[in-house]
Structure formats: C-alpha cells, structure tokens
Amino acid sequence: DIDDLAKKLGLTVQETAPITKNRPTLTSQYLTDISFHSDKGTVLDPLELDNYGYVVAVVSDVQEKGISPLEVVKDDITGILKTEKALDYQLKKATDIYNKIKGSADLSTVSSIDPSLIVRSSVGVKNNGTIPEGGRDYLFTNTIMNVPLNQISAPFKGDNSVYIAIVTKRTKPSEEQVKNALPNYITQLKSKYAREGYYLWLNQVKKDADIEDMRYKQYKTY
Numbered sequence: 001d002i003d004d005l006a007k008k009l010g011l012t013v014q015e016t017a018p019i020t021k022n023r024p025t026l027t028s029q030y031l032t033d034i035s036f037h038s039d040k041g042t043v044l045d046p047l048e049l050d051n052y053g054y055v056v057a058v059v060s061d062v063q064e065k066g067i068s069p070l071e072v073v074k075d076d077i078t079g080i081l082k083t084e085k086a087l088d089y090q091l092k093k094a095t096d097i098y099n100k101i102k103g104s105a106d107l108s109t110v111s112s113i114d115p116s117l118i119v120r121s122s123v124g125v126k127n128n129g130t131i132p133e134g135g136r137d138y139l140f141t142n143t144i145m146n147v148p149l150n151q152i153s154a155p156f157k158g159d160n161s162v163y164i165a166i167v168t169k170r171t172k173p174s175e176e177q178v179k180n181a182l183p184n185y186i187t188q189l190k191s192k193y194a195r196e197g198y199y200l201w202l203n204q205v206k207k208d209a210d211i212e213d214m215r216y217k218q219y220k221t222y
Contacts, residue, residue, distance in 0.1 A: 002043070002058050018063055018072065026052055033216040035059055047220060083160065090162035094155035098164055102152055107166055137161065145170075 006013045016025060025031040026049050034044055035057065044057045063072070097117070101109050110117050122132040127145050129138035137158040144165050147153040152166045173181070215222060 002056075015060060026055065029222050030216055030220050031055075031057060033213065037216060087157050087160075087162060091155055091157060094162045094164055098152070098155050101164075102154075104152065105150055105166065107152060107164065110164075140165075 003013055019025045019032055019035060021032065021036055023032065025035065028047065028049055031044075031047060031049070038044065038059045040059055040062045042059045044059070046054050046056050048054050063069075097110055097113055100113060101107070107119050110119060120134060122134070125132065125141060125144065127141045129136045129141055131137055131140060137160065139156075140158040140161075140163055143156050143158075143163075144153075144167055147165060147167055149167055149170060153164060155162055155164050
C-alpha cells in the first residue's frame with residue numbers, strides 16, 4: 001500500500017485531480033500517456049520531473065469516458081450553487097440600499113446605512129477585467145463601460161460580488177486617435193488570430209488523424 005509505505009519512509013503522498021488524455025500531468029505528457037495505458041492499481045516506474053524530483057505514481061482509479069459521476073463533480077456543483085445563492089442574497093440587499101440612495105449622486109452615503117459596506121474609488125479603469133485594488137472581474141469592468149455618467153447604477157452581479165457604481169468620467173479616444181491607431185491594431189489582431197487559427201487547425205488535424213501516439217514506449221521526457 002503506497003500510503004503505508006510512504007509513511008514508513010517519511011514521504012508525502014498526493015493525489016491529483018482526474019487527469020485528461022491531452023494534458024500534461026505534473027508538466028509531463030509522458031506521465032499522462034503511460035497512465036492512460038495502465039490499469040487501475042498499476043505502480044509506474046520512478047520518473048524524474050523538473051520541479052518535482054523523483055515521482056512514483058500509482059493509477060488510483062480509472063474514469064471511463066462519458067458524463068462525470070456525481071461524486072466526482074459534487075464539490076464543484078456545490079461551490080457554484082453556494083456562489084449563486086450568495087450573489088442572490090447580496091443582490092437583494094444591494095437593491096434595498098439602492099432604493100434608499102438612488103436619488104443621490106454620492107455613494108459615500110451608504111456608510112450611514114450599513115458601515116460594513118466597502119466604498120472604493122478607482123481611476124483609469126479599463127474594460128480588461130481588472131479592478132484597481134480590487135482584483136479581477138470582467139462582468140464589472142464590462143458593465144461600467146455602459147452605465148450613464150453621474151448616476152448611481154442599479155445593482156448588478158459580477159463574477160463573485162454584487163456592485164453599485166457611479167461613473168463620473170469616461171474618456172474615449174478621438175476619431176483622429178482611432179484612425180492613427182487602427183492600422184497597428186488590425187495588424188496585431190491578424191497576427192493573434194493567425195496563431196490561434198493555426199493551433200486550432202493543428203489540434204483538429206491531430207484529433208481527426210488515424211494515428212496512435214506511441215511516444216511513451218520510446219521516450220520519457222516530453
């Protein structure tokens with residue numbers, strides 16, 4: 001038993017999340033491939049991996065292709081539902097507060113309603129998912145690009161929080177700035193999508209090709 005043996009040797013046993021066929025395990029595609037060609041309970045030969053040292057792996061379970069069993073995804077589902085419930089609760093609370101302050105143009109008044117609420121000012125927010133001093137939330141930055149100026153917005157859901165915002169200034173580029181920047185932007189987009197298109201095509205070719213990858217029989221470092 002690997003747990004008993006590791007305990008005697010003073011070593012650490014860690015179990016990975018379920019691995020998928022085309023994704024490296026512990027940075028090693030070989031480890032993934034050899035695992036998929038082994039039966040449940042197989043103890044694999046020691047393997048030296050960058051950043052991990054020597055690893056002795058055991059195929060602890062085999063999950064057949066298809067819909068994941070409930071016990072595998074139960075924690076993920078529970079987390080999603082808890083987040084949704086929490087956001088629904090926050091939205092109801094935020095709506096009550098919004099109804100009390102919507103005639104004002106000053107968000108700081110919410111502190112007198114609920115001192116636990118956080119009021120934060122940010123400058124130079126871009127629609128890139130980044131909230132200065134506030135983490136990342138694409139739904140937030142995308143929403144505030146379109147709310148009316150100098151009006152307290154109705155509450156809206158972000159990825160992990162509910163927000164009430166007021167935008168006091170919005171800077172847009174002039175037509176001349178857009179015209180001058182457009183050629184370079186188009187070039188960047190073409191380069192970006194050419195690379196993405198190539199890899200999409202290559203992956204599809206690999207998927208459709210009637211070829212079995214047998215590298216694991218000859219190599220261990222890939």
